Amino acid sequence: NFGKISCTARYLPEKVVTNDDLAKILATSDEWIRSRTGIEKRHVVTDENTSDMCIKVAQQLIRKSGINAEQLDFILVATMSPDYTTPSVACQVQGVIGAKQAIAFDISAACSGFVYGLSVAEKFIRTGSQYGLVIGGETFSKLLDWQDRSTAVLFGDGAAGILVEAQDTPSILREKLAADGIRNQSLTAGFQANKSPFFDEKSESSYYLKMIGRDIFDFALRDVVSNIQEVVGEEKESIDYFLLHQANERIIEKISKKLKVPREKFLTNMSNYGNTSAASIPILLDEAVENGKIQLGSNQKIVFTGYGGGLTWGSMLLTL
């Protein structure tokens, strides 16, 4: 058997924060944020955590697909902002929706988490699983230094995911995942300092998200472009849509130029959500399904590409 995407869903927290709202608390402006990132607004949780949003996505997937939660064999949640280190968000979801047969664990691959998760899901399907959920969910608002205008304006909260089910023909045609731990300090968040009586005082906690933007930008233009080329090969023209992690409008423009693929083949929505890390690709996918650009079961060819902290990156070529 092979995995196919048979349902999509998304959940955004109610509160919307515009660039002008941020300009009231930070030395920034709508003009700067919009011109440098393409972001106009983002959603921010006020009383929810990552698990709450992922549970809502899972409940929608079950309702929309008509399957019973007990049919699920696995639940994978890609997140770098879980409620706890344990239990996993996936286990919190599994418990609430009553997916008693499902194994459940989180995937920590930053903004590549959804692509890594879909790749893992495919392996479960190929070895006998029938149904599973892959959900990307983030509450970055708790990781950010809201005094730091270079990062606080870039990110948003949200969750989205897919139901993956077994079929006898392949949907995932090619994939290439990668990581480079040498550059692991280019994007960090959530460091927890040790406070035991036996630990040297040296360690200071750097919980807030820190990013060397220039390094990540360059990485996206170099490694990510060659990764897409490696996965897409000569079939560039036959791809209907490229769904890249929604980090920055200018990055996507530059990548489309480097690949010599028309910009309109790259779906984007960072203007409305900011960078939602592991949730960004499934949010984009669910919107495209909702507005009809993408139809599941249509044999359309799409590419998913994640890239971010780790450093991690990876692309998958699918026929839907």
Ligand SMILES: O=C(O)C1CCN(c2ccc(-c3cc(CO)ccc3Cl)cn2)CC1
């Ligand atoms: O001065 C400017 O123009 C700044 C320059 C720096 N910028 C950046 C840099 C890197 C990212 C980014 C982040 C992640 C993490 O999800 C993944 C992938 C990318 Cl490419 C987003 N924005 C913002 C505008």
